[in-house]
Amino acid sequence: MNAEPKSMQPENPKRCCPICKEPEDKKYHPFCSKRCADIDLGRWLNESYVIEGSDSPSTSEEDDFTD
Numbered sequence: 001m002n003a004e005p006k007s008m009q010p011e012n013p014k015r016c017c018p019i020c021k022e023p024e025d026k027k028y029h030p031f032c033s034k035r036c037a038d039i040d041l042g043r044w045l046n047e048s049y050v051i052e053g054s055d056s057p058s059t060s061e062e063d064d065f066t067d
């Protein structure tokens with residue numbers, strides 16, 4: 001019997017794609033493919049765009065308070 005606590009060990013020699021949890025491809029580090037890299041990039045751009053858009057009006061209001 002081989003009682004190796006594999007699932008209990010957090011040690012991971014291979015990194016996983018943050019998008020789909022597949023083993024990463026060095027070419028697309030840290031992703032497994034260009035598709036996942038594009039997904040992450042699109043998500044990041046979309047997030048920053050939304051933050052910028054919704055932050056603009058509240059920032060000007062706060063600026064009034066700071067003064």
Ligand SMILES: [Zn+2]
Nearest residue numbers: 017020032036
């Ligand atoms: Zn992936």
